[in-house]
Amino acid sequence: MRKQNQLNMNGSKLKIIPLGGLEQIGMNITAFEYEDSIVVVDCGLSFPADDMLGIDLVIPDITYLTENSDKVKGFVITHGHEDHIGALPYVLKQLNVPIYATRLTMGIIENKLKEHNLTGQTKRKVVKFGQSINLGQFRIEFIKTNHSIVDAAALAIYSPAGVVIHTGDFKVDYTPVYGDAIDLQRFAELGHKGVLALMCDSTNAERPGFTQSERTLGKTFDTIFSEHKTTRIIIATFASNVDRVQQIINSAYKFDRKVVVEGRSMVSIIDTAANLGCLKIPENTLIPIEQLKNYPEEKTVIITTGSQGESMAALSRMASDIHKKISIGPNDTIIFSSNPIPGNEKAVTKVINELSRKGAEVIFQDAHVSGHACQEEIKLIYTLVRPKYAIPVHGEYKHLKAQAKLATELGIPKENVFILSSGDVLELNVEEAKVAGKVPVGDILVDGLGVGDVGNVVLRDRQHLAEDGIMIVVLALDRASGYLVSGPELVSRGFVYVRESDELMEEARELLESVIENCLSRGITDWGKIKSSIKDALGEYVWKKTKRRPMILPIILEV
Secondary structure (H helix, E strand, C coil), X not given: CCCCCCCCCCCCCEEEEEEECCCCCCCCEEEEEECCEEEEECCCCECCCCCCCCXXXXXECCHHHHHXXXXXXXXXXXXXXXXXXXXXXXXHCCCCCCEXXXXXXXXXXXXXXXXXXXXXXXXXXXXXXXXXEEECCEEEEEEECECCCCCCEEEEEEECXXXXXXXXXXXXXXXXXXXXXXXXXXXXXXXXXXXCEEEEECCCCCCCCCCCCCCHHHHHHHHHHHHCCCXXXXXXXXXXXXXXXXXXXXXXXXXXXXXXXXXXXXXXXXXXXXXXXXXXXXXXXXXXXXXXHHCCHXXXXXXXXXXXXXXXXXXXXXXXXXXXXXXXXXXXEEEECCCCCCCCHHHHHHHHHHHHHCXXXXXXXXXXXXXXXXXXXXXXXXXXXXXXXXXXXXXXXXXXXXXXXXXXXXXXXXXXXXXXXXXXXXXXXXXXXXXXXXXXXXXXXXXXXXXXXXXXXXXXXXXXXXXXXXXXXXXXXXXXCCCEEEEEEEEEECCCCHHHCHXXXXXXXXXXXXXXXXXXXXXXXXXXXXXHHHHHHHHHHHHHHHCCCCEXXXXXXXX
């Protein structure tokens, strides 16, 4: 029996507490706690569901961390995607602790901190692969992996209870576009010494085989460029996929085309990556968008955001004819170099249809490879690491379940595989592991500048307004006598078109007059009771006539 690394001598257990990211793809954040120390891995956001009307972003509830703020030693970040770093500027305002990340990841985080005026007060440390940092009772080692963004890391989290390996988002790419291949040797060395638990990316756990290398797309782009020498080429991809952008630039240079980068997030990340040397741009290849008109269309390439059909992204604005500098025509070839994230399919299809209607050729097959490991790569990591416990992470329940099945097939006992929910507290050491309680978790909604001020009640009201509209009843009462001075006036929005519903509105007004007179004649002066009577009577009448339930808002003025 191989020995477990750093056997726990004092009986304390390591606690692993996911605060988000386990019921969805997004909002990844996990706390690791040992006695008086907490280290937080990642701090991501997710994008609002369809029923979250008017909401811009969703960030995790960090009540547990703020209540234990004296224990929190820092945020350790695996890579620079929004679902792993996007909530940092909001969370740091409540919990100002240091951030540890690799070079490009930190560059992207710093851009975010600048936007929120947090650079002066936030301590940051750039960590190299193979380097370790000591945080309280923990030591964290950064291990090189591959993903769809440069400088992605796995983490070996050393605690007195044992070593936990967190893969972050990863795939095994033997021929990466930039930098080295994943450090499989280090995974094997750690596995040989003994690993307590493995927390592994589950996004592609349902897909058999291996994920293709990012480099294979270089040939795909070359082929597309050679077949479309007479058209302008527009390529939509994720802003953060620096390797993809590198290959598009390589192909553009090879075919003597100038490159324009469009989309605020794309420009920001490419600037950061180029300054850090993660992106090599041949001289005179990149031109500002203003110079586009100086070159023939067939000699240009536009790299843009909007591959997910986002309504305000550059490509969607081009498709809707509201982009100020680029309009789409029959001489355009448009490539979607991404797969729709689950839930975005309709939005992507809408943009494709709008572009096709303008006569453009749209290519959305075979111009993308995933950044996540498929089954054989997941098996490889398990085989090298040989953990005692398996904790699938990053994915919806079906993805976690698929990875749990792989883990048991590889010989990990069923009772040692834990599919956790956000908020679960998993306590573990060499002897045992069990879920021992829950901490508060949930969605904090960001609407404009408001963080957390829109809750379920407000969302329900927005849903109600969106589905059934509103009727406002305005009346004025005499302060001294309590008599009705004017009204009731009825205003309707989003319920019925008033000009075509004169009869309905008139009948409703007459009904309200009698209800109000009835209340006043019975000596009811309590506004709350009058409002309830108005709501009940009008609600019942409108339902009878229209089978709808608009929101009813009585307003009483005192004169």
